[in-house]
Amino acid sequence: GQQVQQSPASLVLQEGENAELQCNFSSTATRLQWFYQHPGGRLVSLFYNPSGTKHTGRLTSTTVTNERRGSLHISSSQTTDSGTYFCAIDLTNSAGNKLTFGIGTRVLVRP
Amino acid sequence: AQTIHQWPVAEIKAVGSPLSLGCTIKGKSSPNLYWYWQATGGTLQQLFYSITVGQVESVVQLNLSASRPKDDQFILSTEKLLLSHSGFYLCAWIQGGAETLYFGSGTRLTVL
Numbered sequence: 250g251q252q253v254q255q256s257p258a259s260l261v262l263q264e265g266e267n268a269e270l271q272c273n274f275s276s277t278a279t280r281l282q283w284f285y286q287h288p289g290g291r292l293v294s295l296f297y298n299p300s301g302t303k304h305t306g307r308l309t310s311t312t313v314t315n316e317r318r319g320s321l322h323i324s325s326s327q328t329t330d331s332g333t334y335f336c337a338i339d340l341t342n343s344a345g346n347k348l349t350f351g352i353g354t355r356v357l358v359r360p
Numbered sequence: 361a362q363t364i365h366q367w368p369v370a371e372i373k374a375v376g377s378p379l380s381l382g383c384t385i386k387g388k389s390s391p392n393l394y395w396y397w398q399a400t401g402g403t404l405q406q407l408f409y410s411i412t413v414g415q416v417e418s419v420v421q422l423n424l425s426a427s428r429p430k431d432d433q434f435i436l437s438t439e440k441l442l443l444s445h446s447g448f449y450l451c452a453w454i455q456g457g458a459e460t461l462y463f464g465s466g467t468r469l470t471v472l
Contacts, residue, residue, distance in 0.1 A: 284463075290465070290468070291465050291466070292463040293463070294461055294463075297459035297460055335403070335404065347406055347409070347419060348404075348461065350403045
């Protein structure tokens with residue numbers, strides 16, 4: 250089965266609304282990371298969060314490792330938040346950092 | 361400051377033709393390097409990784425090969441392109457033991 254599951258697959262928000270993106274993984278994995286892909290393709294790291302809660306600006310990442318889930322909360326969304334958000338897990342714990350990505354959540358924020 | 365540069369930005373190639381994509385990382389010594397592939401509208405799939413010069417590990421077989429001829433250079437290539445090679449290729453690096461993976465701006469490949 251799918252090792253990293255993300256939901257929802259897509260999301261449309263009105264500017265100012267909040268959103269929560271979910272990530273569920275199939276093993277007791279480590280190195281959960283969230284990435285944002287710009288509409289043009291550029292990929293940037295948002296969080297490295299193996300457990301607990303981290304905040305950056307309007308974004309909050311929460312990982313509950315023993316429940317095999319993570320979430321990304323976007324507060325007061327802006328049109329510039331539009332893009333695709335990926336959750337990724339290192340399922341191997343190897344030196345090679347073999348990240349397995351979810352299918353992503355496509356977010357569209359309307360003005 | 362560290363920079364990662366990928367080339368070319370985009371390529372349109374014929375089926376059966378050769379391909380070479382490049383990636384250089386400046387400002388970091390002995391980074392771990394990675395190639396990822398993304399089908400249009402799809403997720404990212406790790407293709408290769410390299411921890412040191414001259415050593416490359418294959419993660420997924422897609423009739424592609426990779427080489428690391430220099431500490432700061434990672435090359436992805438094939439002698440014969442397939443239609444299924446179309447997509448977006450991303451190079452990434454991480455400093456060994458560090459947490460954050462940094463991506464290049466990618467190469468968009470169209471195989472006709």
